[in-house]
Amino acid sequence: MAFASIYVPDFMVQSVVRGEPPLRGRAVALIQGAPPLSSVVAANEAAWLAGIELGMNKSQAADFGTVEIRPRSPAQEKAAHAALLDLGWSVSPRVEDAAPDAIILDLAGLASIFGPEEKIAAKLVEHASKLGLSANVAVASNIESALHAARGFSGITVIPPGEEARRLGCLPVSALLPSAEIMEILERWGVRNCAALAALPVLELSERLGQEGVRLHELARGARERSLTLAEPAFFFEEEMELDDSVEELEPLAFLLGRLLDQLCARLAARSLAASTIQVQFDLEPSFEKDFRLLSADSLRKDAPKTYWKTLALPVPMRDSKMLLKLLRLHLQRDPPLAPILKITMAADPARPRVAQGGLFLPASPDPEKLELTVARIANLVGEANIGSPESMDTHRPDEFRMSRFATSHGAAENRRKSAGENGRDHARRKSGAVPAIAFRVFRPSVPASVELCEGRPIRVEFRGMRGDVVAASGPWRTSGDWWREDGWQQDEWDLEIRFYYSPRLPAERSYKNGQNTKSAKALPQCGLYRFYYDSVRQSWFVRGMYD
Amino acid sequence: MDDAFDPESAEAAGVELKQLLWVRCRNIDQALRATDLLLQGGGFGLVAVDLSDISPETVRYVPLNAWFRFRRAVEDTPTILMLLEQETNAKTCASLVLRLEAEPARWTFTRETAHTWKTVALENHVREIRDANFFSHSSACLLDGSGVRAEVLRSRTQSVAGAGVRGEFAAADAVDATGIFETKAMWGYPGGLPVEKYKPK
Numbered sequence: 001m002a003f004a005s006i007y008v009p010d011f012m013v014q015s016v017v018r019g020e021p022p023l024r025g026r027a028v029a030l031i032q033g034a035p036p037l038s039s040v041v042a043a044n045e046a047a048w049l050a051g052i053e054l055g056m057n058k059s060q061a062a063d064f065g066t067v068e069i070r071p072r073s074p075a076q077e078k079a080a081h082a083a084l085l086d087l088g089w090s091v092s093p094r095v096e097d098a099a100p101d102a103i104i105l106d107l108a109g110l111a112s113i114f115g116p117e118e119k120i121a122a123k124l125v126e127h128a129s130k131l132g133l134s135a136n137v138a139v140a141s142n143i144e145s146a147l148h149a150a151r152g153f154s155g156i157t158v159i160p161p162g163e164e165a166r167r168l169g170c171l172p173v174s175a176l177l178p179s180a181e182i183m184e185i186l187e188r189w190g191v192r193n194c195a196a197l198a199a200l201p202v203l204e205l206s207e208r209l210g211q212e213g214v215r216l217h218e219l220a221r222g223a224r225e226r227s228l229t230l231a232e233p234a235f236f237f238e239e240e241m242e243l244d245d246s247v248e249e250l251e252p253l254a255f256l257l258g259r260l261l262d263q264l265c266a267r268l269a270a271r272s273l274a275a276s277t278i279q280v281q282f283d284l285e286p287s288f289e290k291d292f293r294l295l296s297a298d299s300l301r302k303d304a305p306k307t308y309w310k311t312l313a314l315p316v317p318m319r320d321s322k323m324l325l326k327l328l329r330l331h332l333q334r335d336p337p338l339a340p341i342l343k344i345t346m347a348a349d350p351a352r353p354r355v356a357q358g359g360l361f362l363p364a365s366p367d368p369e370k371l372e373l374t375v376a377r378i379a380n381l382v383g384e385a386n387i388g389s390p391e392s393m394d395t396h397r398p399d400e401f402r403m404s405r406f407a408t409s410h411g412a413a414e415n416r417r418k419s420a421g422e423n424g425r426d427h428a429r430r431k432s433g434a435v436p437a438i439a440f441r442v443f444r445p446s447v448p449a450s451v452e453l454c455e456g457r458p459i460r461v462e463f464r465g466m467r468g469d470v471v472a473a474s475g476p477w478r479t480s481g482d483w484w485r486e487d488g489w490q491q492d493e494w495d496l497e498i499r500f501y502y503s504p505r506l507p508a509e510r511s512y513k514n515g516q517n518t519k520s521a522k523a524l525p526q527c528g529l530y531r532f533y534y535d536s537v538r539q540s541w542f543v544r545g546m547y548d
Numbered sequence: 549m550d551d552a553f554d555p556e557s558a559e560a561a562g563v564e565l566k567q568l569l570w571v572r573c574r575n576i577d578q579a580l581r582a583t584d585l586l587l588q589g590g591g592f593g594l595v596a597v598d599l600s601d602i603s604p605e606t607v608r609y610v611p612l613n614a615w616f617r618f619r620r621a622v623e624d625t626p627t628i629l630m631l632l633e634q635e636t637n638a639k640t641c642a643s644l645v646l647r648l649e650a651e652p653a654r655w656t657f658t659r660e661t662a663h664t665w666k667t668v669a670l671e672n673h674v675r676e677i678r679d680a681n682f683f684s685h686s687s688a689c690l691l692d693g694s695g696v697r698a699e700v701l702r703s704r705t706q707s708v709a710g711a712g713v714r715g716e717f718a719a720a721d722a723v724d725a726t727g728i729f730e731t732k733a734m735w736g737y738p739g740g741l742p743v744e745k746y747k748p749k
Contacts, residue, residue: 373589378582386571389565435693436732437734474687494686
């Protein structure tokens with residue numbers, strides 16, 4: 001049985017650097033607290049070497065020109081820790097959440113999948129790097145040895161069974177995390193490293209240090225056994241970023257969103273998941289001009305910053321961060337936030353990735369991810385409400401429909417299978433050699449018309465500057481509904497075949513009569529099939545459309 | 549364009565609305581840009597651009613390179629780009645140009661009404677009905693459908709003379725490559741009533 005421990009040194013600093021990749025390799029110090037009382041709480045190796053010390057205030061730390069000063073971010077630490085757990089679950093189903101900066105994995109049974117322990121450790125380091133973390137990985141036959149080895153040795157450490165005491169011997173006693181009191185005692189005794197502690201007789205040690213001393217003795221020898229405390233797999237993917245200066249423009253905002261998406265997608269990929277929706281929340285800069293009141297108690301009260309929500313519902317689960325960024329940009333262009341942004345929170349709803357199975361007999365359909373991008377671009381052009389699939393409503397009201405989301409190829413294939421099974425109208429009609437239906441072009445809105453009646457029948461009409469005689473009529477066909485509502489309707493419909501004797505469209509300079517050029521308005525008769533209706537509510541005639 | 553698409557008649561014609569992406573444009577610029585985006589996105593079997601409600605003068609202002617760009621976008625793809633317009637503008641960019649004209653409508657009415665029907669004159673495919681009795685039976689009359697005459701003006705896919713038609717098309721005239729297909733109104737006929745179809749001669 002083998003266990004691997006992943007430890008992230010300088011975890012607080014790495015959490016911040018994870019959200020700001022250009023800081024990698026540079027000296028970074030973190031400050032915490034409200035100014036002017038803020039002080040340095042963490043720093044990386046390069047910052048220590050430059051002279052940074054814990055407790056320095058911001059101005060003192062800023063004197064070190066080569067050191068980047070950043071505020072500590074609990075939100076980013078939380079996200080980094082979640083990423084660490086995702087890394088563990090990407091390899092093993094049994095993971096212990098040992099500390100904010102360390103996790104432990106059970107490697108039992110993984111050799112047949114990932115290979116020997118050295119290979120697994122290398123894979124963990126590589127994946128950690130993809131998640132923006134630089135980690136130490138140690139493999140040992142018991143949990144505590146692996147944990148302490150990861151904390152004590154940089155890079156990859158593999159301790160063969162039985163070698164724990166020898167390998168851990170060079171570690172300082174402080175790596176075992178003893179209490180301050182015991183640490184002081186051990187220092188007075190001259191016990192500096194684990195080998196020295198392991199050499200002490202355990203019975204005498206227990207008499208002087210009690211059970212804690214026995215525990216430390218076991219840890220120093222690498223002989224302490226315990227069971228793994230399993231962490232519940234979490235399907236919560238959220239990343240946050242607090243900004244020092246508010247962001248107003250879309251370009252810099254897109255840059256930041258891209259970083260968050262990269263982190264989210266890397267975490268999703270580590271768990272073999274994809275995002276079905278992306279929720280973005282912006283904390284906006286409050287408008288102080290509106291809240292400013294002189295000599296008033298209200299001036300001491302700050303309104304909570306306003307927030308902006310945007311949910312990106314994806315047609316299929318995706319984890320392509322570049323595609324997601326393009327979609328998010330298009331949505332933000334259409335509906336931008338109304339104030340500068342101070343904080344960004346991004347969350348993804350996890351789902352299983354799409355498994356696409358092409359069919360030989362299915363019609364060609366666009367790739368769902370490209371289609372979503374195309375639809376988003378067109379929606380920016382014509383408006384979100386003006387693109388989609390028309391869907392008939394369950395009503396007899398004329399021209400009643402709604403625009404619904406266009407189905408992807410997967411959805412379309414499902415719909416096709418359903419429609420083929422439940423309603424074989426298309427197939428049956430083609431088999432019987434049925435004649436295609438006449439097309440109808442709708443006038444939106446309906447065109448007002450003047451209709452001359454004779455004995456209740458239309459004989460002459462005028463609309464859109466055109467006048468004509470009715471040469472054939474079918475109707476009236478009454479249709480009505482929703483009488484119990486304020487927008488109830490009642491219409492008498494007519495199908496009219498009209499011969500126009502005047503139309504602004506007709507070329508007045510041409511004439512087909514006797515080869516003579518005339519500019520008479522009655523130069524060329526033209527026929528058309530139209531649907532008229534008399535609206536009893538508005539008591540007017542309208543043209544609904546024409547048969548084409 | 550002009551938002552003239554009717555989902556109801558399309559569905560009756562056999563269009564699967566769930567597989568139809570409808571883009572409702574307000575002007576020709578939106579229509580052309582949306583077409584460009586759809587063609588660049590790819591994957592559609594048919595992209596139909598309805599410019600038939602736009603005046604020919606406006607459509608003529610569309611630069612020719614736009615049509616060339618569309619043609620390049622669909623070349624070597626299974627996508628068909630179809631333009632509906634009042635006159636042909638794509639010129640040599642088009643692989644097939646069809647001219648469609650409406651034939652006189654067909655009406656269905658009861659036998660009694662049919663006896664009062666009279667055709668007085670026939671000129672330029674226009675039928676003039678003078679019998680006032682026809683109007684007294686307008687509620688016993690239904691639009692049955694109409695014919696559409698299709699003429700191949702230009703074709704790169706096959707020779708015009710040998711243009712084949714099948715299915716509901718009448719046999720093409722080998723000389724001028726025209727064909728007529730009939731369309732039918734969406735409603736069915738009332739069961740049990742004596743009906744006769746009238747078709748102009």
